[in-house]
Amino acid sequence: MAEDSIHRRHFVLLFLLSLFTLSTYPAMARHLPPGSTPSPATAILDVSATRAQALQALSFAPSSHQPTSHLLPHSHSSTAAAISLAIHSRDFLPSSAAHRHPDYKALTLARLRRDAARVRSIAARAALAVGGVAASDMKPVAEDKVAPIAAADSIEGPIVSGTSVGSGEYFSRVGVGSPARPFYMVLDTGSDVNWLQCLPCADCYQQTGPVFDPSASSSYAPLSCDSSQCRSLDASACRNSSSTEAAFASDGGEASCLYQVSYGDGSFTVGDFATETLTFGLSDPVSGVAIGCGHDNEGLFVGAAGLLALGAGPLSFPSQISARSFSYCLVDRDSSSSSTLLISAGAAQFGEASAVTAPLLRNRRLETFHYVGLTGISVGGQMLSIPPSAFAMDESGAGGVIVDSGTAVTRLQGPTYTALRDAFRAGTASLPSPSAWLLFDTCYDLSSLTSVEVPTVGFHFPGGKELRLPAKNYLVPVDDAGTYCLAFAPTAASLSIIGNVQQQGIRVSFDLDNAVVGFSPNEC
Structure with missing residues (x-):
């Protein structure tokens, strides 16, 4: 009996010790050699690799003979059912060399200034849009079925980041007119109107390559004020004379x-x-x-010729061609490589079994944005105590969570951000922590490390689905000295935003027919 009692006491002690270890393990940020395997509650940040990649954005020098007026770049392989475009990061456009930053801190400051302007813009639009809308006015995208693409079965192309050339972080090269001439255009899931700078210019900013000349295109056709496209504009006007007699005459x-x-x-x-x-x-x-032919264009759009709108409104490019799905993968903003934008007449393909799917929602008061049904956030494998209302859209159209390609840093409601930040800090207590860095209040000095193990961060969706983010998608360098910060921030806006830093390296697919958004890691 005494022996049994001793065994029971040993068992209880071991059980309690295991509970203590499991409960405290996420709070242990460890300095690990490369190639080490993290625990399920932690992820490894390769400090050496991310610091080396950051230098690419500072040292990038495009070839002096890089083409700007030839036909379009070779796209990734596409089928008759898809249109493909290459996506590029903003800091790797030909014009980026003329806007070179002296160090990585200056580059980060420029990015954060653009990001703050972007978030102000979204917050202002949300504030104007919400109020006085019934719950019946909000419904999933699936209720609005679309017809097959008429002009082309699908479209695919490369994506580039747009940070150093004005407002917009990722760009693609698009052919405009007949004959087609290539132009770098911002890809923006938060806009509905396509546009580019046009001659004659009353005021045009500096862009990569020549400004589009509509008189040199045989397919350019002005729209009349009573056209359905003109009536779909939020802000439009009419005039009884054109800047060119020929254009007015062709409009009947x-x-x-x-x-x-x-x-x-x-x-x-x-x-x-x-x-x-x-x-x-x-x-x-x-x-x-x-498409808008802009003769007076001012602001942060330096570098890009215009914008290709990927929003949910009727004038966005996917809506105009009745696309059934589209997807993109955003390369790291510090990477010179490219990925693809794919717009298709077919249903969305979510790739491998590792893909995470969630409801795609629409706000009738703010139809531009792509809302996602987020239900929770975890840190270190533990769900945060956040009420579902923090992520929900109410009857007025306020609240909710959007997926946005133009916002860099994910913005969360104040209490939600505080819960995430505090849990992350608890899991990184062993790391040296310098003072706050502008937008970021949770930063670390990793200058002496080659890699480090940190708590995981995961987005959770209905059905128990989790998108676990790579460490480099939430702990990012901000200077040349090895300072890294948690890339989340609080917002006073009514809605939350999943930004492009968190989306990097993940294919984001929008199934417009079935109201589903998919996240497929490593499917770029």
Whole structure:
């Protein structure tokens, strides 16, 4: 009996010790050699690799003979059912060399200034839109079925980051007009109106390559004020005379449509609203696309020729061609490599079994944005105590969570951010922590480390699904000295935003038919 009692006491002690170890393990940030395996509650940040990659954005020098006027770049392989474009990071466009930053701290400061302007713009739009809407006015995207793509079965192309060339973080090269001429355009899931700078310029900012000349395109056609596209504009006007007699005559003498798009950062574009033919890589040209021809363009858009809108409104490019799905993968902002944007007439393909799916929602008061049904956040494998209402959209259209390609740092409601930050700090108590760094209040001095084990961060969706983020998607370098910060921030806006830092290296797919958004890690 005594022996049994001793065994029981030993068992109880071992059990209690195991509970203590499990409960405290996430709070232990460890300095690990490369190749070490983390625990399920932790992830390894390769400090050496991320610091080395950060230097690419500072040292990138495009070839002096890099083409700017030839036909379009070779796209990734596409089928008759898809249009593909290459996506590039903003700091690796040809114009980036002319806007070189002296060090990585200066580059980060420029990015954060753009990001703050972006968030102000989204917050202002949300504030204006919400209020007085019934619950019946909010419904999943699936209730609005779309017709098959008429002009082209699908479109695919490369994506580039747009941080150093104005407002916009990722870019693709798009052919505009007949014959097609290539232009770098911002890819923006938070915009609905496509536009580019046009001659004659009342005020045009500096861009990569020549400004588009509509008189040199046989497919350019001004839209009349009574056209459905003009009526779909939030801000439009009419005029009874055109800047060119020929353009007015080709419009049958009808009043021509003018557009204006303003952004919360003070940027704006004003000009003629027209239809034009767009070409994407090796895909067939897409004709009759409504696009703004901007003669007066001011603000942060330095470098890009214009913007390709990927929002959910009726004038965005996917909406105009009745795409059934589209997807993109955003490369690391400090990487010179590219990935692809794919717009398809077919259903979304979510890749490997590791893909995480979630509800894709629509806000009738703010139809531009792509809302996702987020239910929770975990740190170190433990769910945070956050009420579901923190992520929900209410009957007025306020709240909710959007997935945005133009916002860099994920913004969360104040209490939600505080819960995440405090849990992360508890799991990194052993790391040297310098003072706050501008937007970021949780930073670490990792200058003496080659790698470090930190708590995992995961987004949770209905059905118990979790998107566990790579460590480099939430702990990012901010200077040349080895300072890293937690890339989340609080917001006073009514909605939360999943930014592009958290999306890097993950294919984000929007199934517009079935109201599903998919996140597929390592599917770029």
